[in-house]
Amino acid sequence: MAAWSERLAGVRGVLLDISGVLYDGGEGGGAAIAGSVEAVARLKRSRLKVRFCTNESQKSRVDLVGLLRRLGFDVSEGEVTAPAPAACLILKQRGLRPHLLVHDGVRSEFDQIDTSNPNCVVIADAGEGFSYRNMNKAFQVLMELEKPVLFSLGKGRYYKETSGLMLDVGPYMKALEYACGIKAEVVGKPSPEFFKSALQEMGVEAHEAIMIGDDIVGDVGGAQRYGMRALQVRTGKFSYRRKNWDFTVDPGRLTLAKSSGRSSPAVRHLRMGSQPWAPFPVNVGKLRRTTVKRELKAKTNRLHAQMFTALFFTVAERRKQPRCPPAGEWRHVVFSL
């Protein structure tokens, strides 16, 4: 394993996910994750460029920034890359008129978009708006189109609120894809276009940037595919009981925030607690061979090698650290930048 200093060499820009990294949403707007306000402040005082890269699609950027500022974060609207404005740009460029299945909180972002006589559907994290009636309406609009076009603002499976895990837009995107026999266009992480625009707005090249997030698919996998480095926090929806393997992640380049409470030396070998990471092959004798076989069948050959590597990697992790450590570890990494 490479040392931290090596892993972080040449980083000029930091992309921060918001939900699950800076705060957990919930009653009364949610709560900042312990230490994250100070970490952001410290990042912004450093030589690094900082940008907030979110798939938040329940709130407009104005409302999101308002909430974050109330929680104590130093953030402005211009520093946030969010999927709704990106979707509006695409709709205008392609002359599309959407039927919107979105949360009322984000509807204002589409004020300048013609929604008459729709020729596409846009879905976002609509929360309670994902009623049967609304889903059926979106389905019917799609089925009436000669070439159904569906945009999904992100494709997250779920996110964490203070009250527990909540379904995100991804499952509803899958529902409409299956119902109509189509493939949605994702606007947001992990789409390469989305990372591209965030990096352009920050003026940083992909190889000079690191993405910090809690989603192994949207944040880590997406960033890596676009040539960035990535760091998965153990806050938000992070779980050791991963059911959602994602084999687009390159484990050789996956960096997990270390769980040790020690912050000095801040740059050290990537490790869990006091144990260095096991190099593979580790013993997977007792592990879920049937799952592996099933997955093997389902995936194309191209991904097999990556998949096995990811499996070994996560197995080692799970064995050494069965319980999820407390929140806030990524700050140690930030402090070492």
Added chain:
Amino acid sequence: MAAWSERLAGVRGVLLDISGVLYDGGEGGGAAIAGSVEAVARLKRSRLKVRFCTNESQKSRVDLVGLLRRLGFDVSEGEVTAPAPAACLILKQRGLRPHLLVHDGVRSEFDQIDTSNPNCVVIADAGEGFSYRNMNKAFQVLMELEKPVLFSLGKGRYYKETSGLMLDVGPYMKALEYACGIKAEVVGKPSPEFFKSALQEMGVEAHEAIMIGDDIVGDVGGAQRYGMRALQVRTGKFSYRRKNWDFTVDPGRLTLAKSSGRSSPAVRHLRMGSQPWAPFPVNVGKLRRTTVKRELKAKTNRLHAQMFTALFFTVAERRKQPRCPPAGEWRHVVFSL
């Protein structure tokens, strides 16, 4: 192409789908499809055994049979194979206690099932019950289980009511599968166990039975995989603008109800209007090559041959008969049995 007489040789039992074949649901319970009441009566007067094989999961069998009888059908509860009773059997056999996400109309079928401290989830066509809150609850129950088990009563994409197309349980099954990273167990068509129990109740072997339905996947594909013959009606959700290709269907054995109004001779070569079916290869030069390529990539090699065959087959059909013919054609076939 084989003649009708050849295709139907040795048939001793007929399995009839209900929704979209006998009636279209909707306001006030729905309406019988023209001629279907007489066709069922005629079938039951014949030497053939008849069974109703449905994925209906909004209504209990009692309510479904009550509705069909009000519409004029000669049907009794004991003649219906439906997924809810089949699911109850599985739950009991495996000692599972379900969290139910089902329509109130079918809840009574689960009266004898222990639903305390759930260790699995059962979803059915819940209609308006597919609220965000209910879906999230089912999701949370699954995520809390060490080994999440999800049963889906059928996996239909949509069905047709008199007011239009309606989302079925399948899209919601896909949503939960994606959210939790799991694979649901389908109880109902096209599951082999389901056809097996229907045939056992009828006392007929698979090779002696024909399934009549409007769903190319659940009815036709499922029946063929189980060694039965199948006939797709052009009523219900049948559409020439198929977006949902299913390549588990064996087109060599796919029988479409003929659209000709002529009922004599009832047994003839399978054809559309007055044109005999084109043998393949037909010219697909102008056809959706990109779609084919995309599908090719997505499927495993094992299915490629079938897929191409299905494509050629349906292309021929579409060219010769661009508009959907009126309802009720399958009766001609019934009359020829």
